[in-house]
Amino acid sequence: MPATVKIWDPFVRIFHWSLVASFAVAWLTAGELKNMHEVAGYAAGVLVASRLVWGLVGSRYARFTQFIRSPGQTIGYASDVLARREARYLGHNPMGAVMIVWLLLAMSVVAITGWLQTTDAFWGIEWVQETHDISANLMLILVALHVFGVIFSSVRHSENLVRAMLTGRKAAAEAGDVS
Template identity: 60%
Template structure:
């Protein structure tokens, strides 16, 4: 039996943001117009997600899944020991990754926009910050994919499929809803 976890907005946001990042990365030095539009799309998606994180469905709300630093460190320690709990929604490590990805992508979109303004056109520090954030995003995306694959193996469920269908395996007694 499966339960609904990820609503359509969360799934469209996730894959839309992923597509925006890939398009922006591929077009960084070649197609300025498409690169800019991918950045605008990412910024718009993030703004919508911030609203949805406050008013959306149960598992989409930030209050449901964002934990403090000590809970996150404790969960990462449990991962290292191979005894982490299964969460129906986002686990604390996934929640921390979401926050880092949203912040880095927002910073990247903001610095990209700044670079298009008259005041900051040609500004070395804006360009370097934008590139640093873009490279950091790539590292975060790779960590995110690795974490998803690790959790999928450890908890015997296909998390990629769940972000497509919106459904996950029902919670067992030891799982955290």
């Protein structure tokens, strides 16, 4: 059995799967079960806020400074992917980092506009509802791209990234890997 290392701490893993669940529940209850939809939306908002804090003070691979790369590095990585010569990253790769930023941003917009619709000041305001709906639909596109990226990277590097997000462990670094 190959050596493994702990990458994803319990907070990151619990956050990830809890956000998956809260978004799924909110999506599936939209327009049908208002109370459950709102609770799921509030949960998603709290989760995102918590993850933003953990991205500043959390464990090594949870920190934004560890995985968010410059635009040049990200474009270089994307070019390497197209050329099929990309490095394996122990944490998030540069394109995965871009996806995380987009997912957190879109989920924040969904949660904030959902909350705004419950306030007296913004209840019934069309642009708030439209922004909520558009950002929720954007989340579906981002989730699909995220799942595709996970499958693609798992195949390219012979590594089960879903299992890694469940156990927190990945294969130890080898020559050429980025830790």
